[in-house]
Amino acid sequence: MADQHEVFEAGAASLAVPSLRWEEPPEGPVLVLLDQTRLPAEEAELVCTDVPALVQAIRTLAVRGAPLLGIAGAYGVALAAARGFDVDDAAEALAHARPTAVNLGYGVRRAAAAYRAAAAGGAGAEAAAAAALAEARAVHAEDAEASKRMAAHGLALLGELLPGGGHRILTHCNTGALVSGGEGTALAVALAAHRAGDLRRLWVDETRPLLQGARLTAYEAARTGMPYTVLADGAAGSLFAAGEVDAVLIGADRIAADGAVANKVGSYPLAVLAGYHHIPFVVVAPTSTVDLETEEGADIEVEQRPGHEVTEFPVPYVRGAGAEAGAGTAVAPLGAQAYNPAFDVTPPELVTAIVTEAGVVSPVTRDGLAVMCSTSRWSKSRSGNGMMAE
């Protein structure tokens, strides 16, 4: 168990244990998750033996982050198939566990399509389950490769936008290895800059209400030796005003065909601040996060989460006492109403560039995104029922 005050040796891996792994103990296959609601105080693992357990883990953000949700969803289908549960029911439950991150449905559909194709081809239950697992592993491996490519494209973009190095990067929420098959999306770019000696400061928005920044990005930054400072979300404006931010790097949960970006709530205000202060606002996401079938930002379903996440300090997320109402420490009067959207949507005109594994789109246009997605290794079928190799 890591002591959250432990100073990790510079250059350590960003995670002590993988964010997720498939295991096949004698009693049957399981999906082992690093429980992100317990970090940074505990590196606790959650063993999922069935789909309801995985759905609950997704809903409570024990496993979270768009790319990792796609990977977890694919393994969830494989788990259902391997344990003889109904794959169609499993796919439905997993795909609807959280509404905004498009990756979740994409990963589920890929594994379910592989299972169904095998079954339709005459494969028995065991072989069809193996096909679903192989597809889940492919989703996992592709995301790891995409993470490497995004880091390289993002580092090159920073070099163009900010010649001279010494970048002061502000980031929001958590977009590192905890959300990826590799080292993440936006945080992987910051880590690449750090390894290149070009990261002067990583400003880490705490990211209320669930504190993915203060808890998770700080955990990853400490482990990798990045020079980081945590700040209250409301303090970001004064950093821009003081000229202390050179670029904003964030992730995404769904990018609409027009380039509108759904990301953790608090991202849109950062985009407005960056625009006002003429600071690059860069989104880093794999093409699996681009949803060409959602025309524009207004069409993106933004997840509304329980009010107690706002009205109670998330002590459960520090002590791991669970995520239900009443488990935290009330900071608002009992019965207070709360507005708690998990995400907001940034219009394309406020986005300087979108970095994907297939390259960089800037300026952000509908055509630019469509071309980018068509050149990536996987291109979404227009029917939206999954991914097809070109």
Ligand SMILES: CSC[C@H]1O[C@H](OP(=O)(O)O)[C@H](O)[C@@H]1O
């Ligand atoms: C690069 S995906 C990470 C993305 O997911 C986070 O949402 P959540 O913590 O609710 O899963 C946030 O939007 C991050 O940008």
